[in-house]
Amino acid sequence: MLDTIKYYRSFQAGQTLIWAGDRMEFVASVVTGIATLSQVMEDGRTQTVGLLFPSDFVGRPGRDLAPYDVTAVTDVMMCCFRKKPFEELLHSTPNIGQRLLEMTLDELDAAREWMLLLGRKTAREKIASLLVIVAQRAASLEMRMAKGKMVFDLPLTREAMADYLGLTLETVSRQMSSLKRDGVISLEGTRHVSVPDFDRLLEEAGDDTDGGFLG
Amino acid sequence: MLDTIKYYRSFQAGQTLIWAGDRMEFVASVVTGIATLSQVMEDGRTQTVGLLFPSDFVGRPGRDLAPYDVTAVTDVMMCCFRKKPFEELLHSTPNIGQRLLEMTLDELDAAREWMLLLGRKTAREKIASLLVIVAQRAASLEMRMAKGKMVFDLPLTREAMADYLGLTLETVSRQMSSLKRDGVISLEGTRHVSVPDFDRLLEEAGDDTDGGFLG
DNA sequence: CGCGAGCCTTGACCCAGATCAAATAAATGT
DNA sequence: ACATTTATTTGATCTGGGTCAAGGCTCGCG
Numbered sequence: 200m201l202d203t204i205k206y207y208r209s210f211q212a213g214q215t216l217i218w219a220g221d222r223m224e225f226v227a228s229v230v231t232g233i234a235t236l237s238q239v240m241e242d243g244r245t246q247t248v249g250l251l252f253p254s255d256f257v258g259r260p261g262r263d264l265a266p267y268d269v270t271a272v273t274d275v276m277m278c279c280f281r282k283k284p285f286e287e288l289l290h291s292t293p294n295i296g297q298r299l300l301e302m303t304l305d306e307l308d309a310a311r312e313w314m315l316l317l318g319r320k321t322a323r324e325k326i327a328s329l330l331v332i333v334a335q336r337a338a339s340l341e342m343r344m345a346k347g348k349m350v351f352d353l354p355l356t357r358e359a360m361a362d363y364l365g366l367t368l369e370t371v372s373r374q375m376s377s378l379k380r381d382g383v384i385s386l387e388g389t390r391h392v393s394v395p396d397f398d399r400l401l402e403e404a405g406d407d408t409d410g411g412f413l414g
Numbered sequence: 415m416l417d418t419i420k421y422y423r424s425f426q427a428g429q430t431l432i433w434a435g436d437r438m439e440f441v442a443s444v445v446t447g448i449a450t451l452s453q454v455m456e457d458g459r460t461q462t463v464g465l466l467f468p469s470d471f472v473g474r475p476g477r478d479l480a481p482y483d484v485t486a487v488t489d490v491m492m493c494c495f496r497k498k499p500f501e502e503l504l505h506s507t508p509n510i511g512q513r514l515l516e517m518t519l520d521e522l523d524a525a526r527e528w529m530l531l532l533g534r535k536t537a538r539e540k541i542a543s544l545l546v547i548v549a550q551r552a553a554s555l556e557m558r559m560a561k562g563k564m565v566f567d568l569p570l571t572r573e574a575m576a577d578y579l580g581l582t583l584e585t586v587s588r589q590m591s592s593l594k595r596d597g598v599i600s601l602e603g604t605r606h607v608s609v610p611d612f613d614r615l616l617e618e619a620g621d622d623t624d625g626g627f628l629g
Numbered sequence: 630c631g632c633g634a635g636c637c638t639t640g641a642c643c644c645a646g647a648t649c650a651a652a653t654a655a656a657t658g659t
Numbered sequence: 660a661c662a663t664t665t666a667t668t669t670g671a672t673c674t675g676g677g678t679c680a681a682g683g684c685t686c687g688c689g
Contacts, residue, residue: 236526238529238622240530240620240622241622246530246533246534248526248529248530249526259519261516261519266523267526290508293505296508296515299515300511300514300515300518301476303518303519304474304518307521307525308481310522310525310529311463311464311481311525312453314461314528314529314532315453315455315461317533317580318461318580319455319460319580321675322675322676356636357636357637357638364533365532365533365534367676367678368637369638369676369678369679370675370677372638372639373638373639373676375638376639388684388685389636389684405455536645536646537645537646571666571667572667572668573666581646581647582646582647583666584648584649584668585645585646585647587666587668588646588669590667590668591668591669603654603655604654604666604667
């Protein structure tokens with residue numbers, strides 16, 4: 200029966216769904232909300248290694264210990280598949296494997312683009328890059344265009360941004376203020392972002408790829 | 415016939431096999447030698463996003479523009495497969511897709527571990543981590559144990575190390591000197607490294623995973 | 630409405646690693 | 660061996676972003 204292999208779970212913002220080292224008895228895909236994948240060193244230094252948006256996949260067939268913490272940054276609904284039956288399904292249905300390979304390759308490319316960001320970009324470029332990513336990925340859901348401005352909600356706290364960008368929260372805050380001062384973005388509250396000129400933001404991100412569609 | 419789908423090519427150290435943006439008419443796997451995958455920004459800032467050792471796979475079925483430069487750091491022999499027939503093979507032989515997914519997931523994990531390194535580790539930890547990786551991966555080939563010391567050749571120049579670690583070559587050089595001064599490694603010439611106490615090196619790498627076998 | 634508890638911003642200062650600049654040391658060719 | 664070129668080390672100095680330390684918002688709650 201389907202309901203023995205597939206079920207839904209929801210989590211509150213801030214909740215850690217999975218701890219690194221946990222035994223994973225399911226793989227899952229995000230239905231609604233946003234979560235982070237992160238690694239923590241013994242001394243507490245934290246690096247977020249992935250942002251999960253709706254439709255993103257979590258977990259790895261053929262491994263049963265979780266390698267990262269998975270934390271809900273907004274309320275999250277996940278669609279979980281018990282691992283055993285999912286793996287059988289995977290073996291019997293080549294298309295799923297095909298699709299999974301495709302998704303994994305996309306994630307690998309995203310990870311590598313992030314490596315460039317972490318290794319070589321300035322704090323300002325990092326922030327601009329993150330805003331571009333969030334604008335693009337949140338676009339399908341909540342983004343609005345109002346009088347030519349792109350407007351969206353930043354789901355991450357300053358600290359979560361810092362952990363994803365390899366910065367401190369103070370630096371994130373300062374660079375947000377600086378981008379605002381320079382008219383690249385404007386803020387209402389701390390989370391509502393509007394971008395009057397998206398090309399300008401792309402320039403600030405220092406990105407060779409314009410728009411980020413698959414090269 | 416096999417020879418229409420599969421063929422070998424060799425490249426000299428320093429040669430760029432593939433430029434980002436090139437049309438790729440093949441996928442390939444490394445037979446001998448070491449290559450880097452790297453991204454370059456317009457202003458020249460370079461980040462290496464992957465090291466390719468023998469048996470590693472290059473290229474992505476279902477995409478025909480290369481996303482990164484691939485550069486031989488030693489002389490390299492590659493085993494190339496023309497893309498069209500390879501993709502057909504992939505569709506008709508589920509095991510290959512299976513294996514490819516496995517390899518891609520491993521690369522994704524490696525990329526994410528490198529994100530932690532790039533975002534959060536100090537220069538000294540970065541160098542130590544790189545030495546650990548090279549020692550582990552080069553182990554199968556050329557590493558020797560001599561009187562309890564692990565001895566191996568570093569295939570990368572200081573600049574290539576810097577590009578992989580998100581540092582400058584001067585910092586790489588200083589940290590190598592510092593690790594040597596502190597007895598963590600010793601150097602004969604600039605490339606022959608010996609490690610008297612591998613656990614000490616692991617500590618210096620600040621790594622939670624000891625040894626790096628799949629968690 | 631006022632009180633906390635989280636977030637977020639801002640300022641002052643510091644330091645790891647970048648930059649600039651020589652001086653060596655290795656490789657390569659003749 | 661010698662000249663040339665290419666790596667590497669080392670020193671001096673600078674700076675982007677970290678650290679430490681106040682305050683300010685904001686939102687939920689009594």
